[in-house]
Amino acid sequence: MTFKRRSLLLGLGALALSSLLPSCRSQTSPSLSIQMLENSIPVQLFKQFQRQLEQRIALDAVPLPQLVQLYDLLVAWKEAQTTEQRSGLPEWVPLVGRKPTTDQADLLTLGDFWLTTAIAQGLIAPFASTEVSGLQQLDAKFQTLVTRNAQGQPDPNGDIWAAPYRWGTLMIAYRPKEFGELGWQPTDWSDLWRPELQGRISLLDSPRATIGMVLKELGQSVNSDRLDDAVASQLTTLHQQTKFYSSNAYLQPLLLGDTWAAVGWSTDILRIADSDRRIAAVVPASGTILTADLWVRPAGAPTNDASLASQWIDFCWQPETVIQLALLGLSASPQLLRTNRDTLPETLRANALLLPSADILESSEFLLPLSPDTIEEYRRLWAKVRQMG
Template sequence: MGCRQTTALKIELLKGSVPVQMVNKFRRELSADRPVIDFVPQAQLKDLYQLLQPEEKKSRPENHSSSDLIMIGDYWLTQAIQQQLVQPLDPQVWQRWNQLPPQWQALVTRNAQGELDPQGQVWAAPYRWGTTAIAYRREQFETLGWTPQDWGDLWREDIRDRISVLDNPRETIGLTLKKLGSSYNITDLDLVVDLEDQFRQLHRNIKLYDSNTYLKPLITGDTWLAVGWSTDFSEKFRRQHNIGVVIPASGTALWADLWVQPTSEKPISNLPLAQQWIDFCWKPEIATQMSILTGTTSPIVNQLQPSELPETLQNNPLLFPKAEILEKSEFLLPLPESTLKQYQALWIKIRTETVGS
C-alpha cells in the first residue's frame, strides 16, 4: 500500500469562486510528478478572514496542513496588514504582474499600517472584482415609463418606499456622495454641501436596509429597485425574474477578492506552486473563462481589447463595463477613524428620524 503524498499547495477560497475547469487545467499544466494541491472552499469571505486569526490556527489539528494562500475581500486587507496576519509578496516572481491595470496594483500596494502607499509593499494578488449595481423590476418601470440609469434616479418621487439598499454606511452614504459629484473616499463629510439633506431624502424612498436578503422583496414585488453587489445579479436570476441591472453612469463602488499569504516562517518566494497559481489566474484565456463562469471579472480582462474577448463577455455590461464608467468608479479605501465616526453619526441620525419629519 503506497504512502499518501503530502499536500504541496493548500488554497482556501470562497465556494464557487474558482471554476472546477480552472482547477483541472492548472493540475494538468503542472509537472509530471503531479503534486497534491488542496482547494478548500469556505461558505463566506468572513470565514476565510477568520482563518488568518492566530486562535483559529491554534485550534486546528497538528496534522492539519497550514494554508499557503487564502482568498479575502479587499475590505479586510487593511486590518489583516495592521494585525500582521498576512505577509508581503514579491511581485517580481510573477510573470504577469505588470499586465494588471495600475488601479489594481495600487489597491494592494500598502505600508505597514495598511494604507495605500506607492512606495509600500505588495500585500496581495488581485483575483477578481465586481461592482455595486442597481437591479430593477422591468415590468414595473415599463409602467412608470423610465428605467434607472444613475444614482440620482433613486431620489424620484414615484419610487417612494420601493427601494432596498445595502445595510452599509460606506455603500449607501457613499452612493449619496457620488450623486452629489463627490467621492466614496472623501475624508471629511462636512465639506459636502447638502449631504445630510440628500441622505434624508433618499431615506424616505427606502423600504429596506439589508445586505443579505435584499433580493427577496425585489422578487416578490415589495420593492421595485435594489442596490446590491453584482455577484448577486446572475444572468439566470435576471432571466428568471425579469430583472434589469445597470451600473450607474456616474461611477460606482468596486470590490475585489484577493489572494494573500498568511503570516508564517516561509516566504512566498519559496513557494513556486503558489507563484504559478497566481500567474495562472492572470493568463488571458483563464481570466476570460473565470469571468464568464463566475459572473465576476478578472482584472486582466480590463487590459484586453474587446475584439480579444468572447461575445458573451463583450456584450455583458456587468462583467465588461464601459471604460468611462469604470474610470469614475472607486474601491472603498481605508478611511481615518474620524471619518468613520462621521459616517456612523450621520447613519444613526437619519435612520432614527421619524419619516416625514
C-alpha cells in the same frame, strides 16, 4: 458548473473530502491548499491548472459561502499561532481553551474591504514582487489597491499584500416589468431619488457603501474625508425612499416584489439576473464603487511549496483563464481590463454588466482606508439617519 465543498487531489485522479494533514504535506506530492469564496472560481479552472503543471500536485481547494467567514479563518489561525508561541509547545499538543481551527492554507480569498485590517493586525504576509510579477500588467487601480505599508495604508513604496483575481461593481438590480409600467428604466444613481420609488428600494446595510453611493451621485469621491450638508440631506431623502436594509439579504425583497430596486454587488446580482428574467440590472452611468476578491497569504503559511501559490496566481491572470472565468463564472478578472475588447467573444463584449464601458470605469473607485476621525463621522451620520425611522 458551481464549485461545492470538496478537495481536489488533481493529477492523482481522485477526490478527497478531507484537507491534507500538515504532516503529509512534506512527505507526499507537492501540495497547494486554498480556502476560497464559493462560486468565485469555476471547477474547470482547477483542472486546467493541473494540466499546465510539469508535476503532479495535491490540490486542496475548500470554498466558503461568505467573505466574512474567510476573514474569520485568518483571525483564528493568528490566534492559534499566538497560543502556540505563548505556550512554547507545538500545535499538536492539546491545551485547555484552544479552539480547533481549519488547517492553515497557502492562499485564501479576502475581500478588499478587509485588507487594511488584515495587514494592520498581522493576519497576512506580503508577497515578494517576483511572486506576483503579473501585477505590473494590471490596471493602476488594482496596483494601488494592494500596495500598502505595514499599517494597511496605500503606499506606492509599500509591500504587495494581495493579488486581485476578480472584481465587481456596486450596481442597481431592478424589476423591469414594474419599471415598464412607470414608463422608464433606471440608468443612474439619481433615479433612486425619484418619488415613484418611495418605499420601493433595498439598500446595503453598510455606511461606507451607501454613503459612498450618495457621494458618487453628488459627483464627489467615494473616499471623501468630509461629509457636507448636501451629503446628509441626500442620505436622509434616500432613507425615506428605502424599505429594507441588509448586507446579505437585500435581494430577497426584490425577488418577492416587495421592492422594485436594490443596490448591491455585481458578484451577487449577475447570477440572479442571468437566470431570472424578472430581474435586470444596470451599472450607473456616472460611475460606481469597485470591489475585488484577492488572493492573500496567511501569516505563518507554510512556504515549502510557495512556488505553487505563485503559479496559481499567475494562472488566474493568463488570457485563457480570464476568458473562462468570465464565461463560466460570470466574473471579471482585472486582466480583462487590459485585454483588447475587440478580441473578446461577442458574449463578453456585449455584457455591459460584467464589463462596463471605459467611461464608467474611469469614473469608478475602490473604497480606500479613511482616517479614524472620518470613519467616526460616517458612523455618526449613518446612525443619525437610520434612527429617523
